[in-house]
Amino acid sequence: GFIFVWFDKDPEEGPLHIDAKLSGSGESVMLFDTDGTTVIDSIVFGEQFTDVSMGRFPDSSDTWTLSVTPTPGASNVYTEVVLGCNDPDASNYNPNANVNDDSCVYPTILCALGDVYVSEAANSGDPEDYIEIYNAGNVECSLAGFQLDDSEDLNDFTFGNVILEPGAYWLGYEDSTDSFSSGLGSSGDIVVLADTAGNILTVTLEASVEVGGLQLSQSFDADGTGCYTMPTPGAVNDTCVTMNIVNAGTIPTQFxxxxxxxxxxxxxxxxxxxxxxxxxxxxxxxxxxxxxxxxxxxxxxxxxxxxxxxxxxxxxxxxxxxxxxxxxxxxxxxxxxxxxxxxx
The missing domain is CATH 2.60.40.1930 (Macroglobulin (MG2) domain)
Incomplete structure (x- = not known):
């Protein structure tokens, strides 16, 4: 028979749920005797892939190998793993690959400024500040080499090969990995987006506004026309807020x-x-x-x-x-x- 043990960091689910998780980049697992020191069995494994298991083939042998047929709680079944790019849309597509190893390469073009533009930003002056860029074009494109800053000096952030599908968004939070670091002034600021040829699009942020504890964002169209909106980072912009209506009653009447x-x-x-x-x-x-x-x-x-x-x-x-x-x-x-x- 078999004992199925979960490494799910969920010990409250039962005695076979271990208060630990296995690393997808590889590590070791050891089985100890009841004395807590004698090692009965062990395995050191490398990088793991989605829907791929590692097991002894056949059961109880000394041979460990990868298989694309996981069989938790049952006899091991071996199906050869062929690593590679298994996406037909990629330029390096391998029809024999049954496990994607993230090596796919896609032909892309640079985004066109105007098709991509700053569509939303928040400038409350804290780490939740963000800038959103939208691809309004009809083709997938790359932002590689584009620059983003709160001045025309463009010394803050240069994009790597960020791919935007049509209708997709890039969302960056201040000081996050692969994002901008220039603080957006809560009293007003600008956001400058430049392409690799030095062409720029600039949007103007008005002073940050808070209504009843809710910090509003500012949303923009392709022409740079903006208005205050409810924050929707990474999604379709909300409708413009009419400030005198929102401020008419700043305390709600019910939960x-x-x-x-x-x-x-x-x-x-x-x-x-x-x-x-x-x-x-x-x-x-x-x-x-x-x-x-x-x-x-x-x-x-x-x-x-x-x-x-x-x-x-x-x-x-x-x-x-x-x-x-x-x-x-x-x-x-x-x-x-x-x-x-x-x-x-």
């Missing part, structure tokens, strides 16, 4: 949890909610088995219109898998839960 936007999403979505009184607020994401994935908010907040961004990471900072998730708000006696869908 409300809105549907996340965008939904489905990948990898960032915004959760909006309203709290009519000061109090302790908890917002937590769960998987469909009810296991906690991420605590997003757990603090006292003032009454107002609020939003928070979830980046599809768990409490350990790791990206979660695609699927359906629940997000729940608890504020006083108010509890509300909604579903959201993460795509990959």
């Amino acid at each position: 409300t949890l809105y549907q996340n936007y965008p939904n489905p999403f990948n990898p960032v979505t915004t959760l909006r909610y309203e709290i009519p009184v000061n109090g302790f607020v908890n917002i937590t994401v769960y998987d469909m088995l009810g296991r906690k994935v991420k605590t997003i908010i757990n603090q006292t907040q003032n009454a107002g219109y609020r939003s928070v961004i979830w980046d599809a990471k768990n409490d350990f900072g790791k990206l979660v898998t695609a699927g359906i998730y629940l997000y729940q708000i608890q504020a006083g006696e108010y509890i509300s839960t909604k579903k959201m869908v993460l795509l990959k």
Whole structure:
């Protein structure tokens, strides 16, 4: 028979769920005797690939090898692994490859300034500041060599080979990896996008505006015309906000949890909610088995219109898998839960 052990860092699920996870880049696993020191068996494995297992072939032999036929809890089955690019759209497509090793190379053209443009930005003056670039063209293109800055000096950030499909977005948060570092001034600033020939498009950011605890973003069309909007980083821009209407009543009259936007999403979505009184607020994401994935908010907040961004990471900072998730708000006696869908 077989014993199936989960390395899922979920020991509360049962005695066969280990409080550890295996590294996709490779590591070792050892089986100890009950004395805790005698090693009964061990294996050192290298980089892992999706839907590929490593096992003894045949069972109980000393030969370990990769197979594209995982058989957890059953006798091992060997199916040869052929690493390579298995995407027919790639220029180095290998029809014999049954495991993609991320070596695919795609023919691309440079993006055309104007087809790509700054479509949204947030300048509240904190690490949540972001810049969004949209590809309004009808072809896939590369931003390689494009530059981004908050001045025409263009000394801040130069893009690598970032590929944007038609209708896709690039989203960069201040000081994040492979992103800009120039702080966007909360009292107003500019964002300059330049192509490899030195042509530039500039958008002007007005002073940052907060309404009832909700920090508005500013969205732009291809001509650089902008307006204040609800933040939708990495997704279709929201409608322009009429400031005098929004400010007419800055304190909501009841608790409300809105549907996340965008939904489905990948990898960032915004959760909006309203709290009519000061109090302790908890917002937590769960998987469909009810296991906690991420605590997003757990603090006292003032009454107002609020939003928070979830980046599809768990409490350990790791990206979660695609699927359906629940997000729940608890504020006083108010509890509300909604579903959201993460795509990959």
